Amino acid sequence: MSGTGTTGIAAASRAEYCVVACAEAWRGAGEILAAPMGTVPAIGARLARLTFSPGLLLTDGEAMLMGDTPAMGTGPGSVEGWLPFRQHLTLTATGRRHVMMGASQIDRHGNQNISCIGDWARPARQLLGVRGAPVNTLNNPTSYWIPKHSARVFVEHVDMVSGVGYERAAAAGPSATRYHRIPEVISDLGVFDFETPERTMRLRSLHPGVSLEQVTGATGFALTIPAEVPLTREPTEAELRLIREVIDPNGLREREVPA
Numbered sequence: 001m002s003g004t005g006t007t008g009i010a011a012a013s014r015a016e017y018c019v020v021a022c023a024e025a026w027r028g029a030g031e032i033l034a035a036p037m038g039t040v041p042a043i044g045a046r047l048a049r050l051t052f053s054p055g056l057l058l059t060d061g062e063a064m065l066m067g068d069t070p071a072m073g074t075g076p077g078s079v080e081g082w083l084p085f086r087q088h089l090t091l092t093a094t095g096r097r098h099v100m101m102g103a104s105q106i107d108r109h110g111n112q113n114i115s116c117i118g119d120w121a122r123p124a125r126q127l128l129g130v131r132g133a134p135v136n137t138l139n140n141p142t143s144y145w146i147p148k149h150s151a152r153v154f155v156e157h158v159d160m161v162s163g164v165g166y167e168r169a170a171a172a173g174p175s176a177t178r179y180h181r182i183p184e185v186i187s188d189l190g191v192f193d194f195e196t197p198e199r200t201m202r203l204r205s206l207h208p209g210v211s212l213e214q215v216t217g218a219t220g221f222a223l224t225i226p227a228e229v230p231l232t233r234e235p236t237e238a239e240l241r242l243i244r245e246v247i248d249p250n251g252l253r254e255r256e257v258p259a
Contacts, residue, residue: 012235014188015040015257017207018147019243020235021186023048025143026098031055033083033091035099039256041145043072045100046247047239059083072248092132095179098141101133103185105158106144108200108221110182112137112163120160133162138169141181147256149187151220166199188257189215191232196224205232 012020022044026034034045034056046069049056058066060076063085067078083091091097104127105113112133118124136142142163146153161168169176184204185192191204202224203215208231216223235243243253 009237009240012240013259014207015253016235016243017232018188018257019043019047019253021191021232022145025184026053026056029053029056029098033057033097035097037101038145039252041100043248043253047242050242072252092135093139095140099136100143100145103144103146105153105155107155107158109165109167110194111158111161111165111168113158113160114162115160117159130162134164137164137180138176139179141183143184146187149189149218151218154219156221166194200224203229205230207232
């Protein structure tokens with residue numbers, strides 16, 4: 001962190017801007033299940049629930065719906081429901097969920113790869129596998145969190161499609177596009193969306209301290225860039241206190257996005 005404000009609160013770190021950007025993905029979401037994958041998205045989902053999206057449902061990562069919003073690394077003090085894996089899969093298929101996944105590769109259309117690097121017949125590296133990415137992307141909103149923005153991740157073409165992007169969903173027809181939506185891609189450099197006529201990736205905001213040249217140099221394809229690119233929203237003093245004192249007092253966020 002750098003500097004302090006007039007209230008004595010240290011200025012927000014890059015990781016805390018990322019937390020707020022992730023939280024904003026669930027603004028106004030209503031009573032749906034937030035399914036964050038990664039430390040910063042998990043903090044963001046908790047922040048959203050404690051502030052502007054109190055109806056969010058959160059799990060303990062195993063089989064319980066949490067009735068409260070515990071700090072990272074601690075169990076719930078209150079449990080409001082049972083959500084074993086089979087029921088979680090049912091939610092995935094019915095759309096009452098907004099997942100924020102990771103991506104080993106992502107392209108301009110929002111196709112995501114978490115399966116392998118290199119040619120499918122003889123990959124150079126085996127990753128997680130397709131997992132539930134196709135069902136996620138075709139049945140409920142799917143955003144992405146990428147803690148290290150680079151041209152190795154933001155690529156012209158993914159080596160394998162795990163999560164379905166906009167052009168592939170369109171090619172498959174109405175059954176694929178009906179519930180398909182990729183609201184946001186958030187990285188340690190900025191926030192991106194697909195709000196363009198061609199449904200290709202657009203730079204929505206830059207995190208403070210990040211230049212446009214940094215983003216374009218770390219992206220392996222041409223982004224759509226508005227005439228004026230705003231900065232990512234600054235955390236409020238109340239949000240910073242929640243992040244630092246209630247949700248993540250051990251500073252796990254700073255390990256995922258170092259200062």
